[in-house]
Amino acid sequence: MKKDFHITVNEQFEFDFNEDDLGVLDILPLKNNHLHVLHQNVSKVFSIVKSDFQSKYYEINIGSVYYHITLEDTLAIHIKKLGFSLKKEVFSKELKAPMPGIILDITVKEGTLIKKGDPMVILEAMKMENTLNAPADGIIKSIYFSKGESVEKGTILIDME
């Protein structure tokens, strides 16, 4: 059955729900901005940190964990899918920094032919050395950094073609 909402939690969990799935979600307001919920006999206390109806974004705290929740309706999902399939063709070969750190070594040069899995960059973060390997086969097009420079998470380090 098709669901009306696609819900993403902390960019790690994805659910598809209808309003019918809410069932008996028994929510009771408590003191100090806390609420109590009973769902299938499980008892939890939570609080609402943020709630933005316009952008369908919510932030809820249960126990020690904070959940960022984004709701999308099915139409939005279709648009997103189309957008993604277009992008994929163009930008599939790049090496991004998976974490912030300092570049210790770059083992490839521009113009080098490389295979998927070949070591390309040694990135030091929190005193640990991490080898970043080639995400795909290709030729090195541009290297944007040199040894000793520090980079932020998600920065494109190397473009391939």
Added chain:
Amino acid sequence: MKKILIANRGEIAIRVMKTAHRMGIKTVAIYSEIDRKSPHVRYANEAVYIGESPSNKSYLLGDKIIEIALEMGVDAIHPGYGFLSENASFSEKVTKNGLLFIGPNAHAIRIMGSKLAAKEALKTYDIPMVPGIDKAVSDIKEATVIALKMGFPILIKAAAGGGGKGMRVVEKKEDIGQQMQRAISEATSSFGDGSVFIEKYISSPRHIEIQIMADTHGNVIHLFERECSIQRRHQKLIEEAPSVVLTPELRKEMGAVAVLVAKSCDYVGAGTVEFLLDSRHNFYFLEMNTRLQVEHPVTEFITNLDLVELQIRVARGEKLNLKQEDVKIKGHAIELRVYAEDPLNNFLPSVGSLEIYKPPTGTGIRVDDGFEEGMDIPIYYDPMISKLITYGANRTEAIQRMIYAINNYPIKGVKTTLPFGKFVCEHPAFIRGDFDTHFVQNYYSSELLKKELTEDATLAALIALKLYTQEKALLRIPKTSS
């Protein structure tokens, strides 16, 4: 001793200052550029800027630290752990400048700091060792020959190592070259010494260490064991005391060996002798850490002693006021290292700002931290946010308190090892006490943790959907008029 300088930062600097203040000793903090806002700077009576943020321009500048200490008129320097704590020439220079070093002398650090020298020093004693070579190698061909003779898997280790840095397990011949290069490079950058050696890799060991304390009058006692088998990337994540597998006889035997190791290098102060314990309960000497360990609080809980106080008393030249038979184990303690790492993504560092940070409180809960709400996690140092330690009358109580404490430790802004800690505390193998250093490899995967977290995530999704539909229903009313 009226005033001490703490040559460290973060939680351990604060931990040392707490005891010093209680003993009526004034404290001096040092701080790097990025640490101006760190709580350890405010916690001290005085604080001095040391240099730029990278540790080789700040907390590793031994000469500059000694200069500051002399200017500030301190009597002693406490090195904490990491940084200069196991640097023999630093200890030597501190003493030469007429200051006290709260830790062992340079001779002991030098011997135990090099795993090869330690093996040499212990040769004359009857101390069980892991099979391996007793000289450094750097040639890959030579290493391959040794490895083939010893049989795979092998372990490549930095001679000057610690904390899992410069350490690589090699399963097959083809991998030796690359892994050795990484180990040598890591060892060079972390310790300034690229020599590595090769050991037989004991495949399902428990990591058990014995805390020792020695004074300058020749008295050495041990303060029992800590079980540190829950590790990732050879770094400890959860430690507990006592260990569920040690019988009183084995405890006594390992304790006696640890005391012997300390005596072999004329050790002074707090130290830790690490052992591997195989599945048949044979134990092997691994290394000695010549400093106060990160996980010392579990020992403090079960012995009701303050290890920093003992360190300071020993440094002042006092005799230990305890005999071996005076120390007793009472209760059980567990420590979880709360790192800014994402357990759902291969424990990769997760850097950011602590938008919300509220450490738990309560009976049997101790939090040693050096951060507060609103602070950034700097990329220059270890990603440890805090140590969460719980104590109970028995192991079950300590575990349950840990779960309670984790549930009441809201952190927002960075991913942490808290959910991993809960996963371990609820795992049947951990509860049974049936695990080794491969716990993470054998029982943990991000998928399993994710599955456990899905329950609350589902609930969060449903709550959000309910809030949305409620608001939508409210908004529909004015909408009809337009």
